[in-house]
Amino acid sequence: MSLTLYYTPGACSLSPHIALREAGLAFDLVKVDLAGKKLEDGADFFAVNPKGYVPALRLEDGQLLTEGAVIVQYVADQKPDSKLAPKAGSLARVRLQEWLHFIATELHKGFGPINNPKSTPELKQFFRQRLDARFQILAKALENKQYLLDEGFSVADGYAYYTLRNLKRLDPAALEQSAVLAPYFERVAARPAVRAALEAEGLQ
Numbered sequence: 098m099s100l101t102l103y104y105t106p107g108a109c110s111l112s113p114h115i116a117l118r119e120a121g122l123a124f125d126l127v128k129v130d131l132a133g134k135k136l137e138d139g140a141d142f143f144a145v146n147p148k149g150y151v152p153a154l155r156l157e158d159g160q161l162l163t164e165g166a167v168i169v170q171y172v173a174d175q176k177p178d179s180k181l182a183p184k185a186g187s188l189a190r191v192r193l194q195e196w197l198h199f200i201a202t203e204l205h206k207g208f209g210p211i212n213n214p215k216s217t218p219e220l221k222q223f224f225r226q227r228l229d230a231r232f233q234i235l236a237k238a239l240e241n242k243q244y245l246l247d248e249g250f251s252v253a254d255g256y257a258y259y260t261l262r263n264l265k266r267l268d269p270a271a272l273e274q275s276a277v278l279a280p281y282f283e284r285v286a287a288r289p290a291v292r293a294a295l296e297a298e299g300l301q
């Protein structure tokens with residue numbers, strides 16, 4: 098059995114999708130309709146992943162791995178030569194985990210209350226300002242740097258790229274006007290593995 102990534106086009110499953118392609122691993126893609134919780138063949142997605150969300154990665158032994166920030170580290174560790182993550186147990190690895198956790202909890206999940214139709218305009222404004230401040234932290238870290246880790250492109254950059262796509266959709270000017278985040282976004286987007294992932298998901 099080969100690796101299988103359960104994904105939804107443009108969702109946060111794009112991050113492990115990028116990691117799988119950057120690592121050069123063989124894998125299958127299975128599309129999930131998140132609204133209907135169904136696979137393309139009509140199968141119940143909850144039967145695959147009881148959590149009901151993407152990403153989920155079926156491993157070669159049949160186990161299911163969930164949580165994007167963890168899946169990308171598993172993928173990186175399958176191909177250490179691809180240098181998508183520093184060695185497990187090193188402080189550099191903990192720094193990567195620090196970024197992945199920040200991206201997951203502050204950037205990725207920071208969009209939820211802004212996009213939630215039940216949020217009042219005041220709440221949306223509060224969460225929008227907070228999210229902008231969090232993206233400033235990302236921008237500050239990327240000043241004079243190509244990628245988040247000194248070692249070069251890592252799985253954290255693939256995940257950060259996904260959150261910047263969300264920012265671009267929410268407020269294109271916020272990304273375009275950032276002298277740091279705009280070129281970083283283009284730099285990641287130009288990577289062959291990222292372009293291949295976007296094309297496979299039918300995205301631009």
Ligand SMILES: N[C@@H](CCC(=O)N[C@@H](CS)C(=O)NCC(=O)O)C(=O)O
Nearest residue numbers: 108109131149150151152164165166
């Ligand atoms: N804790 C999960 C959250 C993943 C997540 O938010 N997935 C979204 C797509 S970006 C989803 O599938 N949402 C559907 C739902 O929650 O029902 C992770 O970090 O991987």
